Amino acid sequence: MKKLRSLLRTFGTSESGGALVETVIILPIMMWAFVGMFVYWDAYRVENTAMKASYTVSDMITREIADVTPAYVTGMKTMFDYLLDSDEPTSITVSSVTWSQANKRYEVLWSETRATSGMMNPLARQGLTSIALAKNQLPNMSDGDTVIVVQTRMNYVPTFNVGVPNFTYDQFIVTRPRRAPKITCPTCGVGT
Numbered sequence: 001m002k003k004l005r006s007l008l009r010t011f012g013t014s015e016s017g018g019a020l021v022e023t024v025i026i027l028p029i030m031m032w033a034f035v036g037m038f039v040y041w042d043a044y045r046v047e048n049t050a051m052k053a054s055y056t057v058s059d060m061i062t063r064e065i066a067d068v069t070p071a072y073v074t075g076m077k078t079m080f081d082y083l084l085d086s087d088e089p090t091s092i093t094v095s096s097v098t099w100s101q102a103n104k105r106y107e108v109l110w111s112e113t114r115a116t117s118g119m120m121n122p123l124a125r126q127g128l129t130s131i132a133l134a135k136n137q138l139p140n141m142s143d144g145d146t147v148i149v150v151q152t153r154m155n156y157v158p159t160f161n162v163g164v165p166n167f168t169y170d171q172f173i174v175t176r177p178r179r180a181p182k183i184t185c186p187t188c189g190v191g192t
Contacts, residue, residue, distance in 0.1 A: 138174060
């Protein structure tokens with residue numbers, strides 16, 4: 001019995017193997033935290049890239065002095081996808097909007113949408129009424145002034161499931177034409 005008590009006392013006071021037990025307890029928490037930080041960082045990176053790509057498209061369009069064509073908008077969509085470097089579906093809607101003092105409302109002069117995998121900007125689906133829904137995002141304008149509105153949308157699907165849900169980045173960018181009073185697109189539709 002004396003020997004058994006001595007063994008139990010030695011076992012109770014021994015600290016060998018403590019690091020192994022601590023590692024087994026802490027390692028899963030550390031791994032989850034590392035993967036979680038990666039996913040959160042990646043979500044912010046994708047959002048930042050989407051915002052920069054959207055502003056790049058908007059800036060390029062507002063510097064045009066020639067007519068914009070549907071093929072040009074298709075090229076902007078291709079460039080947007082290239083800048084994002086993502087396999088997720090995207091959409092882009094480019095619209096020219098003016099303020100009509102006579103009608104006391106914003107009016108769409110032309111609009112073109114390009115989308116992959118059936119993704120569509122919510123405002124693009126509604127055509128002419130879309131700008132009425134976005135009037136809080138449009139600046140105060142003088143009669144006849146025009147702006148270019150670029151709406152982009154992309155899905156984000158996290159690489160790992162750590163509590164970040166799938167969601168969609170939407171950008172709504174309003175930019176004034178830089179080199180001409182307005183940018184025209186004679187072959188573009190309205191709300192297409």
